[in-house]
Amino acid sequence: MKFRFMIALSIGVTLVFTILSEAAFAEAASKLDKAYTIPAALNPVWKWKDGYSEEETLYFRRAYTGEAGLAADDVGSYGARHLSEILPTATVHRDGPVSVLESAPMPQIANVVATTPLGTMTLGEMMKDPRARFKAIAVVHKGKLAFEKYMGIRPWENHLWVSSSKTIAGLLAHQVAEEGLLDLSAPVPTYLPELKGTNWDKVPVKAALHHRSGLDIGEGNVGKQGHPITYFYAIMTGTSGLAKDASLMDAVKMATKLAEPGEVFEYSSVNTYVVGTIIERITHKPVHDLITERIWRKAGMEGDGLLALSPSGEAQIQGMFSSRLRDMARYGMLYTSSWNVVSKERVVSENYLSKVYAASRPEIFPGNNIGDRMIKVFGNIKMGESYQWDAVFPDGDLFKSGRLGQCLYVSPETDTVVVFFSSAYNNTLFVFTYAREIVKQVFRKK
DSSP states (O other), X not given: OOOOXXXXXXXXXXXXXXXXXXXXXXXXXXXXXXXXXXOTTOOOGGGGTTOOOHHHHHHHHHHOOHXXXXXXXXXXXXXXXXXXXXXXXXXXXXOSSOOOOOBOOOGGGGGOEEEETTEEEEHHHXXXXXXXXXXXXXXXXXXXXXXXXXXXXXXXXXXXXXXXXXXXXXXXXXXXXXXXXXXXXXXXXXXXXXXXXXXXXXXXHHHHHTTOOOBSOOGGGTTOTTOHHHHHHHHHHTOTTOOTTOOHHHHHHTOOBOSOTTSSOOOOXXXXXXXXXXXXXXXXXXXXXXXXXXXXXXXXXXXXXXXXXXXXXXXXXXXXXXXXXXXXXXXXXXXXXXXXXXXXXXXXXXXXXHHHHHHOOGGGSSSSHHHHHHHHHHOSOOOEEETTEEEEOTTSOEEEEOTTSOEEEEETTTTEEEEEEEOOGGGOOOOTHHHHHXXXXXXXXX
């Protein structure tokens, strides 16, 4: 049958029966929480696990919009796998021998149980739930690949990290500050003079680095007409109808004051963009080259990464970065004691973790979009945030989410990294609990 513009109307449940036996599907479905729903027209992500036809490819390229990207529908899911087809990109280059990740399978990881809006079920059951739109997961423990599954993408394909890539900006900021190139206490306009005379005048760099700028740029306002974060997201995702010279910096200048810098935690991609732009200015290098030189080429990556650019050519380090899943795991390993499995030299310095822990502020964590989300996902424990990590746990674990359901979870104490790709519909489902439960139930088990 010819591919006609009916892709968004096909029924996902029918396809599930072609992949699972009726008995297996019935068993999994019996444990689901029916309260969480997605549009029936959405296809399960595994429909296109092995790629798209030429007709589908052309359709999705033409149909993509920034709105679809944010919704993570079938069109948006295509865009997450094909960043260079929807936005201009700069290449983050790999170099040298590929670092080998030895396999040490731990199939029991599939039996880890967690509770999410889908219900209480095992990881294996969650991965079979078409509502989860869960594409891939990898777990590395003590430098070895313990678990790896691909449900909606091929192992050698790049996929958006979305905001999980914010940690890259945090690491680069730490590096240049250690080298004496960046004063984290200096006001932002010290390095970005175009922001002089704006509400950034009294915001120190460290306040932006830790999402405490005190400005009204919180992600919870995405969608509010006329709000700077709405305009910022429109540019970031390539929303149709924008001027060709639409600039992320224009959105940055629109920010109004909310509180004194450092007093409140207000997560925003604007902060990350500001930090990334400062790093470019003081090093006199584009950020994709900095990632190449300081991180990517040193970690034995399998493939190149891609960093999206705005219509005005600005680097989108705040979320529009893509790579292979294993390379995301290699990146996470740089924060663990197994860093030498992938790199000949330390990329994350010995004092990085102590800096992250010292900068965490659990007392201001609740009461905002991301803080309240993390509490809802992980429970009301004494979490904080710093250096672009969404959650800094009291046991030392670090977590960073991505809007599409991406996960970067690093447990330095247990030497474990959990990463996954997803296209969670409309940013309404979060299954990040599985990452922490994997560490707790398998690697931190007493």
